[in-house]
Amino acid sequence: KAGVTQTPRYLIKTRGQQVTLSCSPISGHRSVSWYQQTPGQGLQFLFEYFSETQRNKGNFPGRFSGRQFSNSRSEMNVSTLELGDSALYLCASSKMQGAIPLNTEAFFGQGTRLTVV
Amino acid sequence: LAKTTQPISMDSYEGQEVNITCSHNNIATNDYITWYQQFPSQGPRFIIQGYKTKVTNEVASLFIPADRKSSTLSLPRVSLSDTAVYYCLVGLLEGGKLIFGQGTELSVKP
Secondary structure (H helix, E strand, O other), X not given: OOOOEEEOOEEEEOOOOOEEEEEEOXXXXXXXXXXXXXXXXXXXXXXXXXXXXXXXXXXXXXXXXXXXXXXXXXXXXXXXXXXXXXXXXXXXXXXXXXOEOEOOOOXXXXXXXXXXX | OOOOXXXXXXXXXXXXXXXXXXXXXXXXXXXXXXXXXXXXXXXXXXXXXXXXXXXXXXXXXXXXOOOOOEEEEEEOOXXXXXXEEXXXXXXXXXXXXXXXXXXXXXXXXX
């Protein structure tokens, strides 16, 4: 079956602009999480959506937002881009059943490399 | 989620067995131990997961002692393509959140 698909793979934006990244989870997966990876901070959790609701949020400013659609596809948006937002943005999907955590694995996409100039 | 400690880097040669140990002294009763592998500019990939004793799959083995305060990922006969960062995670996938530490950068040389 198809894996997690993230688009676009690469983006170059200017400071002050906004950007929208897209993630299509594995079919049947209802949980979608977003992560930011930078050389200095490593992999950091941004937020998670399940059934179109944000259930969990990391410690990022309000410029970072997201949403999930009824088909479980998710988008994340970063407004007023800063140079420090340059990073690899990763999306992961998992087969969560309701609010009960399962001993399960997360499947990651290849990421979107965002460069802010 | 319990904090994990693992070596920052390791070197090995092709064909050798590599063992990466992770310490997790504060592991909770319900926590699982999970290892992910990440190549540059790609998302992490699930390798193996276990709760206690030993787990083996086609890629690796995971050894967990009785006190569960540490675990060892064993990669048999590594090749150049095993050069990657390996992350040890402890906990449950709650609310879609995984907490990654710094990982171990494994370099396999010919």
